[in-house]
Amino acid sequence: MWFFFSPNIIYGPDSIDFIENISGDKCFIITDKIIKELGYLKILTDVLDKFGKTYEVFDDVLPDPRAEGVLKAREQCLKYSPDIILALGGGSVMDTAKVVWCLYEFPEFSLDDIHAFRSDLYDMGKKAKMVAIPTTSGTGAETTFVTVISRYEEDIWKKYLYLHRGLIPTYAIVDPIFPMGMPSELTIDTAFDILAHSIEGIGSLWKNEFSNALALKAIELVFKYLPIAYKDGKNQEARDFLHQAATIAGLAFGNSQVHIGHTLGHSWGAIYHVHHGKSVGILLKYVTQFIINDPDKDDAIKIYAKLAKQLGWVSWGEGDKKAAEKVIEKLIDLQKEVNSPMSLKETGVSREDFEKDLDSLVNLCYQDASSVLTPRSTNGEQFKKLFQYAYEGKDVDF
Ligand SMILES: [Fe+2]
Numbered sequence: 001m002w003f004f005f006s007p008n009i010i011y012g013p014d015s016i017d018f019i020e021n022i023s024g025d026k027c028f029i030i031t032d033k034i035i036k037e038l039g040y041l042k043i044l045t046d047v048l049d050k051f052g053k054t055y056e057v058f059d060d061v062l063p064d065p066r067a068e069g070v071l072k073a074r075e076q077c078l079k080y081s082p083d084i085i086l087a088l089g090g091g092s093v094m095d096t097a098k099v100v101w102c103l104y105e106f107p108e109f110s111l112d113d114i115h116a117f118r119s120d121l122y123d124m125g126k127k128a129k130m131v132a133i134p135t136t137s138g139t140g141a142e143t144t145f146v147t148v149i150s151r152y153e154e155d156i157w158k159k160y161l162y163l164h165r166g167l168i169p170t171y172a173i174v175d176p177i178f179p180m181g182m183p184s185e186l187t188i189d190t191a192f193d194i195l196a197h198s199i200e201g202i203g204s205l206w207k208n209e210f211s212n213a214l215a216l217k218a219i220e221l222v223f224k225y226l227p228i229a230y231k232d233g234k235n236q237e238a239r240d241f242l243h244q245a246a247t248i249a250g251l252a253f254g255n256s257q258v259h260i261g262h263t264l265g266h267s268w269g270a271i272y273h274v275h276h277g278k279s280v281g282i283l284l285k286y287v288t289q290f291i292i293n294d295p296d297k298d299d300a301i302k303i304y305a306k307l308a309k310q311l312g313w314v315s316w317g318e319g320d321k322k323a324a325e326k327v328i329e330k331l332i333d334l335q336k337e338v339n340s341p342m343s344l345k346e347t348g349v350s351r352e353d354f355e356k357d358l359d360s361l362v363n364l365c366y367q368d369a370s371s372v373l374t375p376r377s378t379n380g381e382q383f384k385k386l387f388q389y390a391y392e393g394k395d396v397d398f
Contacts, residue, residue, distance in 0.1 A: 024083025138190025140250020192281025
């Protein structure tokens, strides 16, 4: 037995109007101040006004959402007692909303009650439907059951995963009106997050035929449309397809999971507060090299060779090792084409800080569940070397 879980997905221009068809009148909107300032909240509330739905707004979600913020939103949600919970924003907003939704459905729960091994959480949605409306094209959080919430413990911010398949939103509305205004740097960082979800997802130990097919399509779309959106951020077709790619990759990795690129990226983000997509985007090349270099088995070589062949990057007759290495070459070419950073050093972290924090970075890796699904098991020394190689921008040769 295996699983493929998905929200109901409505996508393309004007998909926001689907809200008319969702039963219930009282909407609790979870968002952040930037979304409000950008005018996106007004786009949503205008739609709600048009369809005669009432609403209350929580707009205090912060990047890397913290437990305190989630509990504050839960408090307001419980008081308001909505029929629909609307998440309008990026990964932080959607993660917050999923946890708030769960704590609203089960008001007796604390955060630690949310875990993968309880059957009652499959019964989400009795009090409210959850609608995720991504405003960036990257996280895929509108499709997934994993949330990342930070807690301050033992003098350090730690990222906790709260997860259950019941946390998948009821609906994902993927309307390109929202990412149209994304600045160039964010467009690149989020697109590399899509690639990290897809390329790690194809290698994950939980990969399956559903997730593989979707990951392949998402990679194809990013390689086609990121250069176009990079040159012309207002290109509607590129924005629409990158937005779809993020959701498609979300379905892929939501059902296969990612692995050590995200493990290392979560550690980097936790300590230096570097954008998630930038961190995992930089690390993707290094972790892919690492798993291709596995001295004990050639599974990863076969997987990435097939990927390169399916995408037409090499001929079907090409040898597997060379074909797998083409994936690395294509990643580098794309990074160069869109001026994306290629080493962790370029995220602005000084060598002094990096060396001081290296042990903490590695320790955080042990606390990240993503690491268990890597096709090449990774020890502390290897985590350390991966950080060092990625910091220097050096090809992984171990
Ligand atoms: Fe990610």
